[in-house]
Amino acid sequence: MLLTKDEGKILDGELGEGKQKAMQILKTIGEIYDADRLIPVTSAQVAGVSYKTIGDAGLEFLEDFAAKGARASIPAFLNPAGMDLKNWEEMGIPRKFAEMQLKVMKAYASMGISATCTCTPYLIGIRPKRGEHIAWSESSAISFANSMLGARTNRESAVTALASAVIGKTPNFGLHLNNNRVASVVFEIKAGMSKLTDFGALGIFAGRLAKERIPAFEGMNRSFANEDRMKSLGAAMAASGSVALYYAKGITPEWVVPAGIERVPIEQKQLDEMKAKMQSADSVDLVTIGCPHCSLQEIKEIAWRLKGKKLKMKLWVCTSGKVKEQADKEGYSAAIREAGGLVVADTCMVVAPIEQMGFKSTGANSGKAAIYLQSLCRQKVSFKDVEELL
Amino acid sequence: MKVVGRIISKGIAEGEVLMSKEPISFLGGVDAKTGIVVEKGHPLEDKSIAGKVLVFPRGKGSTVGSYVLYQLKKNGKAPAAIICTSAEIIVAAGAIIAEIPMLDRIEGDINALFKSGQRAFVNADKGYVEVF
Numbered sequence: 001m002l003l004t005k006d007e008g009k010i011l012d013g014e015l016g017e018g019k020q021k022a023m024q025i026l027k028t029i030g031e032i033y034d035a036d037r038l039i040p041v042t043s044a045q046v047a048g049v050s051y052k053t054i055g056d057a058g059l060e061f062l063e064d065f066a067a068k069g070a071r072a073s074i075p076a077f078l079n080p081a082g083m084d085l086k087n088w089e090e091m092g093i094p095r096k097f098a099e100m101q102l103k104v105m106k107a108y109a110s111m112g113i114s115a116t117c118t119c120t121p122y123l124i125g126i127r128p129k130r131g132e133h134i135a136w137s138e139s140s141a142i143s144f145a146n147s148m149l150g151a152r153t154n155r156e157s158a159v160t161a162l163a164s165a166v167i168g169k170t171p172n173f174g175l176h177l178n179n180n181r182v183a184s185v186v187f188e189i190k191a192g193m194s195k196l197t198d199f200g201a202l203g204i205f206a207g208r209l210a211k212e213r214i215p216a217f218e219g220m221n222r223s224f225a226n227e228d229r230m231k232s233l234g235a236a237m238a239a240s241g242s243v244a245l246y247y248a249k250g251i252t253p254e255w256v257v258p259a260g261i262e263r264v265p266i267e268q269k270q271l272d273e274m275k276a277k278m279q280s281a282d283s284v285d286l287v288t289i290g291c292p293h294c295s296l297q298e299i300k301e302i303a304w305r306l307k308g309k310k311l312k313m314k315l316w317v318c319t320s321g322k323v324k325e326q327a328d329k330e331g332y333s334a335a336i337r338e339a340g341g342l343v344v345a346d347t348c349m350v351v352a353p354i355e356q357m358g359f360k361s362t363g364a365n366s367g368k369a370a371i372y373l374q375s376l377c378r379q380k381v382s383f384k385d386v387e388e389l390l
Numbered sequence: 391m392k393v394v395g396r397i398i399s400k401g402i403a404e405g406e407v408l409m410s411k412e413p414i415s416f417l418g419g420v421d422a423k424t425g426i427v428v429e430k431g432h433p434l435e436d437k438s439i440a441g442k443v444l445v446f447p448r449g450k451g452s453t454v455g456s457y458v459l460y461q462l463k464k465n466g467k468a469p470a471a472i473i474c475t476s477a478e479i480i481v482a483a484g485a486i487i488a489e490i491p492m493l494d495r496i497e498g499d500i501n502a503l504f505k506s507g508q509r510a511f512v513n514a515d516k517g518y519v520e521v522f
Binding site for chain 1: 396398399422452453454456457458460461464476477478479480482483484486487494
């Protein structure tokens with residue numbers, strides 16, 4: 001991979017050790033994947049924020065990297081943390097965990113990376129345009145940006161996205177090149193798919209079959225396939241497989257699907273079977289909504305559904321700090337609280353330490369959450385729609 | 391015997407070869423405090439990678455594994471050098487941030503070239519490894 005004169009200077013350490021390390025990372029990744037050069041990116045979304053996932057290892061690196069002078073040179077923002085940064089006590093987060101999480105936040109703040117702490121930056125006004133190159137690293141955000149917005153990003157790791165935040169560039173390979181953005185399997189939707197969990201179940205099924213390939217969907221009903229449902233579909237495919245880009249006819253801005261590729265019909269029965277397969281709990285201690293993070297509309301619906309109700313179990317409605325502010329203003333947060341639930345910001349059921357907090361079985365309406373609650377969080381899971389969970 | 395490879399992370403090191411025919415997950419698979427492989431059923435289970443020239447096909451698992459290599463280095467329990475069949479993002483980024491010399495794409499079959507217990511000298515400034 002060829003570097004420009006200025007990039008070469010950074011690699012030689014002329015602009016400090018932080019930038020040098022970041023350039024070494026990008027150059028090496030570029031060479032491993034046969035990139036020809038670095039290209040500018042307009043934003044970086046940095047994963048590796050929850051202390052539960054990065055642990056002491058990540059914290060030590062971030063503190064040292066910040067001390068070496070690493071600073072973001074483009075708009076850069078964070079994935080969810082392990083707790084609500086303001087109301088962690090009310091959530092029941094252990095104090096020791098909170099202290100370590102706040103240290104992680106401090107390290108990122110000193111590098112100039114904004115504490116948006118969300119997997120849905122596109123719901124708080126960060127919507128890259130079609131053809132725009134970005135370096136994002138949360139798998140569902142990657143999928144949404146590539147598919148629903150038509151932006152260009154690879155599946156960045158926590159480290160490579162951080163390096164891109166510092167340098168403002170990424171190696172030109174993979175999904176940055178149009179040649180690599182071609183579908184190789186079509187799912188023919190014959191299912192009704194009227195519920196959110198239908199999209200999650202389809203995501204689990206399609207992700208397992210597609211693995212790292214690019215799937216396309218034909219026959220999806222446009223009136224059901226709104227952004228909230230599509231974010232759930234993409235999230236599940238990125239969790240059960242490594243799908244970073246999909247096409248949906250009439251829904252995604254692009255459709256690059258050659259003739260003669262594998263075709264897989266999908267009936268409602270297969271989706272119902274998948275939902276039954278993901279079901280491992282009869283009753284739950286906690287219901288979690290917001291994987292990916294809830295839109296204001298989703299929070300509004302929950303508030304409406306809970307009117308006059310008293311919940312028997314705990315409820316977390318997970319969203320970004322910014323959307324929570326709006327929900328507070330509209331009175332949705334208060335309505336949810338009235339019923340015994342909590343709107344939590346900056347975190348979610350997957351990256352919060354719920355297994356350390358005594359929860360054994362959790363309900364979720366998200367296919368992605370259903371997968372990770374079982375594996376990462378050691379929970380029994382009830383995978384159902386909001387109206388059945390609450 | 392001297393063979394050339396591609397430079398992933400610069401540096402020079404010498405040590406005893408520790409060979410795994412299976413990929414390694416650093417997050418959850420290696421104890422960052424002791425350098426001991428803890429993944430159940432892994433061919434290197436209960437063995438220490440500290441100070442070794444660690445030869446394996448590639449990394450696997452979470453990308454947080456990069457940070458575990460960094461922590462191993464800070465704890466003095468990192469491998470002296472890493473040789474992979476083909477580098478991927480986790481181990482490559484980890485070797486760079488931890489400043490562990492690393493090569494990949496060695497000429498020839500690494501399973502035939504290396505045996506655990508041999509001594510190896512890795513020159514990842516020039517891109518070769520010598521086995522004694």
